[in-house]
Amino acid sequence: MRKIYSIGLVRGLLWQILGTALGIGILTGIRYLMGLTAWKGESAAVFGALLGSLFFVYGIGAMDDWIKVAGGQEVHEPDESGWGSMRYFGVSLDHKVIGIQYLALSLVLMIVGGSFALIFRTELADTGMQFLTLMEYNTLMSLHGMVMIVGILVGVAAFMNYLIPMMLGARDMAFPRLNAFSFWLAVPASLILLSSMALGGFDTGWTGYPPLSARAPVGVQMFFLGVSLAGMGTVLSSLNIIATAIRMRATGMTGFRLPIFVWGSLATSLVSLTATQLIGLSFQMVMFQRLFGMGFFDPAKGGNPILFQHLFWFYSHPAVYVFVLPGLGIISELLPVFARKPLYGYKWVAISSFSIAIIGFLVWGHHMFASGMAEYLRVPFMYSTLLVAVPTGVKFFSWLGTLWRGKIEFPVPMLFVLAGIVVFLIGGLTGPPNATIATDLHLTDTYFITGHFHDTMFGGYVFPFFAAIYYWFPKMTGKRLNETLGKVHFWLMAPAFIILSTVMMRTGLLGMRRRIADYDPELYLVQDHVVMTVAGFLVAVGILVFIINTFWSLRRGEVATGNIWNSRSPEWQVPSPMPAHNYDRPFEVVGEPYDYGLPGSVYVEFKEE
Amino acid sequence: MEHVSKSSVLQLGLLVLGALAILTAVEFTIALTINIWQVLAVIPIIKAMLVFYYYMHIYRLFEEDKDIDRESFAYKLATNRLGLWLFLISDSFIFGGLMISRINLLGLTRPELIQSLGLAVTVVLLISSFFANRAEVCMEYGDRKQFILCLSLTLGLGILFLIGVVGVEWRLAPFGPETNLAGAVFYVMTGFHAFHVFTGVVFLAIVLRNGMHGRYTSEKHWAVEASVVYWHFVDVVWFFFYPALYLIGTLVK
Numbered sequence: 001m002r003k004i005y006s007i008g009l010v011r012g013l014l015w016q017i018l019g020t021a022l023g024i025g026i027l028t029g030i031r032y033l034m035g036l037t038a039w040k041g042e043s044a045a046v047f048g049a050l051l052g053s054l055f056f057v058y059g060i061g062a063m064d065d066w067i068k069v070a071g072g073q074e075v076h077e078p079d080e081s082g083w084g085s086m087r088y089f090g091v092s093l094d095h096k097v098i099g100i101q102y103l104a105l106s107l108v109l110m111i112v113g114g115s116f117a118l119i120f121r122t123e124l125a126d127t128g129m130q131f132l133t134l135m136e137y138n139t140l141m142s143l144h145g146m147v148m149i150v151g152i153l154v155g156v157a158a159f160m161n162y163l164i165p166m167m168l169g170a171r172d173m174a175f176p177r178l179n180a181f182s183f184w185l186a187v188p189a190s191l192i193l194l195s196s197m198a199l200g201g202f203d204t205g206w207t208g209y210p211p212l213s214a215r216a217p218v219g220v221q222m223f224f225l226g227v228s229l230a231g232m233g234t235v236l237s238s239l240n241i242i243a244t245a246i247r248m249r250a251t252g253m254t255g256f257r258l259p260i261f262v263w264g265s266l267a268t269s270l271v272s273l274t275a276t277q278l279i280g281l282s283f284q285m286v287m288f289q290r291l292f293g294m295g296f297f298d299p300a301k302g303g304n305p306i307l308f309q310h311l312f313w314f315y316s317h318p319a320v321y322v323f324v325l326p327g328l329g330i331i332s333e334l335l336p337v338f339a340r341k342p343l344y345g346y347k348w349v350a351i352s353s354f355s356i357a358i359i360g361f362l363v364w365g366h367h368m369f370a371s372g373m374a375e376y377l378r379v380p381f382m383y384s385t386l387l388v389a390v391p392t393g394v395k396f397f398s399w400l401g402t403l404w405r406g407k408i409e410f411p412v413p414m415l416f417v418l419a420g421i422v423v424f425l426i427g428g429l430t431g432p433p434n435a436t437i438a439t440d441l442h443l444t445d446t447y448f449i450t451g452h453f454h455d456t457m458f459g460g461y462v463f464p465f466f467a468a469i470y471y472w473f474p475k476m477t478g479k480r481l482n483e484t485l486g487k488v489h490f491w492l493m494a495p496a497f498i499i500l501s502t503v504m505m506r507t508g509l510l511g512m513r514r515r516i517a518d519y520d521p522e523l524y525l526v527q528d529h530v531v532m533t534v535a536g537f538l539v540a541v542g543i544l545v546f547i548i549n550t551f552w553s554l555r556r557g558e559v560a561t562g563n564i565w566n567s568r569s570p571e572w573q574v575p576s577p578m579p580a581h582n583y584d585r586p587f588e589v590v591g592e593p594y595d596y597g598l599p600g601s602v603y604v605e606f607k608e609e
Numbered sequence: 610m611e612h613v614s615k616s617s618v619l620q621l622g623l624l625v626l627g628a629l630a631i632l633t634a635v636e637f638t639i640a641l642t643i644n645i646w647q648v649l650a651v652i653p654i655i656k657a658m659l660v661f662y663y664y665m666h667i668y669r670l671f672e673e674d675k676d677i678d679r680e681s682f683a684y685k686l687a688t689n690r691l692g693l694w695l696f697l698i699s700d701s702f703i704f705g706g707l708m709i710s711r712i713n714l715l716g717l718t719r720p721e722l723i724q725s726l727g728l729a730v731t732v733v734l735l736i737s738s739f740f741a742n743r744a745e746v747c748m749e750y751g752d753r754k755q756f757i758l759c760l761s762l763t764l765g766l767g768i769l770f771l772i773g774v775v776g777v778e779w780r781l782a783p784f785g786p787e788t789n790l791a792g793a794v795f796y797v798m799t800g801f802h803a804f805h806v807f808t809g810v811v812f813l814a815i816v817l818r819n820g821m822h823g824r825y826t827s828e829k830h831w832a833v834e835a836s837v838v839y840w841h842f843v844d845v846v847w848f849f850f851y852p853a854l855y856l857i858g859t860l861v862k
Binding site: 072275 | 687698700702714786797819
C-alpha cells in the first residue's frame, strides 16, 4: 500500500479527490452558515474542482521545495539517478524527464480528443441522428476542439522542454521547480476539462461564446476552469523558456547562431506568455457571470457579447501560431539534416518566426467579420491578416531553397517533414479566402473553415510533431523506432488526411455548416461524409501503428547510441540516451549552425577537460 | 550601491513619494472639478514610470553580468529578476484586459462609490509602497532593525487597504455584482486586484518571518527584492484602477 502511495501520480490523484470533496463541503458549509440555500451544485462544483487541482499539485509534491524555502529551510537538487522509470510518474526536476512527461500527456490527450472526433465523425456519416443525442454530439464536438488544443499546447511544451536546454548547452531550464509545477498543473486541468462530460456536457463549441455559454449546463464551468488552469501552466512554462533562451546559452551562441527551433519557441513563448491571460480572463468573466450574476456579456443588463469575442480571439488567434511556430521550427531544423545542405536564408527564417508572432497579435478581428463587429474594423483586419502570408512565404521559400539540389535522404522523419510542408501549404493557401471579407462572409462557419484549420494544424503541428518523435526518439531512449512500421504509419496517415481535409473544404463550399449534428439529405453530401469518415479512421489506424511501433521499439528496437542522422546539433555529439546532466564538458559555438555539406565547417567545439 | 550613502537613497524614496502624492492630489482635484479623462489617463502613466524606475529598479534588468559563471549567485539573481519581470508583464495583460472591458462596458461613466474612502485606500497603498522601498533599501545596507520595522508597516498598511476595499467599500456600495453593469465591473476589477494584494500580503508575511529569523543578508536577499517588486506592481495596478473606477466620467446611478 505504501509502495503505491509513494508513486507521485497516485498520491496526487488521491489528494485531488480529497480536495474536491473538501471544497464542495466547505462551500456548502459557508452557504449554510450565511443562511443561503446550502446546496448549489454549480458553485460547489467549481470550488471543489479548483481546490482539488491545488491539492493535486500539493499532494504530488510539486510545491515541496517552495514550502521549504518559505519555512526558511535550504533546498538542494535531488539525486534522481536511482529512481529508475518511476521518476516519470512523480515530480522530477530534470527537464528531459519533464519533456517526456509532457509528451506522454500530450499523446494521451490527443488520442482521447481524436477518438471523440471518430465518434461524431461516424455519427455524421449518414443524415439523421444514429446513436448520439444532440447534447452528446455537441459535447463531443466541443471537447474534441479543446482537448486537442490542450494536447497541442502540452505537446509543444514537450519539445521545447526536452530540446531547448540541450540545444543551448545548459544543464537544465532556468527555473527547474517552476518547470515541474507548470507541468503538474496541466494534469488536474485536463482531468477537470474531461470531467465536464460527467456534469451534463456543454453545447457551445470550443469557443464558448456567451450568451449560449451563460445558459449551457454546468459542464461548461468545468470547461472554463480546466482551460484557465491549463493556460496558467502554459504561461509559467513559456516564462521559463524565454528566461532559459536568454540566460542559459553556451559561450559563443549569439542570436543568429541559435538553433532555428529555439527562435520559433521564443516567438511562441512570447505569445503564450502574454495573450494566454486574456482567454483565461474572458472565460473567468463568463464563470463569474454564471456564478454571481455579473452582467458583462448579458445584453439584458447592458453587457456586450462582442466584448467576449474580442478578448477571446485576442488569444485564440495568436494561439494557432503558438501551435505551429515550434512545428515550423522543427521543419527548418530537420530539412538541412536530410538535404545535406545549409539552411537557406537562416536569418530571414529566424526573423520570420518573430514577425509571424507579432503580426499575429493584430489580426484577431478576422474571426468576427460576420459577428457584428464595428464596420470600420473590418478592412484593417483584412489587410493585417493577409500580411501574415509574407513571413510565412519566407519560410516556404527557405524550405524550397534548402531542398533545391540537395542530396535528399528519405528516412521516416524526412517523410513527415515533407508531408508537413505540403499540408501546411494547402492550409496556408486556403487562408486568404477566409481573410478576405467578400469571400469570408460566404465561408464563415462552413466546413471550408474546418478543412483549412485542420490543414494548418496537421501541417504546422501534427506532422512535424511526428517527425520530431521519430527523429529524437533515439536521443530519449537509446533505441530507434522501427522504419518499416514508421513508413506504414506515414503512408496510412498522410494521404488519408489530405483526402479528409480536401473533402471537408469541398463540402463546405457546397453548403455544409460546421459544428452541426445533422444535415439535410437534399444537400447530397452523404457520400462525401462517408469518404471523410473512412479517411478519419485511416488516420486513426496510422496512429495505432505508431503506438504499436513505440511499444515494440522500446523493447526490441534497434539500439542507436550514436549520431545516426549525422546531425551537427550539439545534443547528437554525445551518446544517447542523454546523460543525466546533459554535457560533461561544456562546449563553445564556433560556427554557423546549419552549414551542412560545407567542407571544414564546425558548429560546436567541446572544451578539453 | 556602495558609493551612494544610505541617507541619500532614503531621501530619494521620500521625494518619489512626494511626487506621487502630489500627482494623486492633482488627479483627485481634476476629477472633482473639470474631469478631463485624457489628463486622468496620463497621470497614472507618469506615476507608474516613476515607480518602475525609482522603486522597482527596472534598469537592473539591463545591467551587464559581472560574473558569467552560471552557478554563481549574481548570475542566478539576474535570471530571477528577468523571470519575475516576465511574470509581471504576463500578469499586466489580465489587468489590461479588465481595463479594456471597463472602457468598453462603461465608457465615460463610473459607479457610485464613496470618494473619501477611495482616496484614503489609495493613499494607504501609496504609503505602504514607500515603506516597502524603504525596507528593501535598509536590507541592502544591512540595517535589519529598520528593515523589519518598515516591512511590518508595509504589511499592516496592505491589510488596511484590503479591509478598506473588501471590508468597507464592498459592504457600503449601493449595488451588488448582479445589480447593474457598473457593479459587475467594479466587483471584478477590485476583486482581481484584491486577490493580488492578498497574495502580496502573504508573500510579505513569509519574507518578514524569515527576515526576523535573520535569513537575509545585505548581499543575498532576493526574496525581499522579489516581494517588494511584486508589491510595487500591485500598487501600480491600483494607480490605473483608482481613476478608472472612482474618477473618470460621470456618475451613473
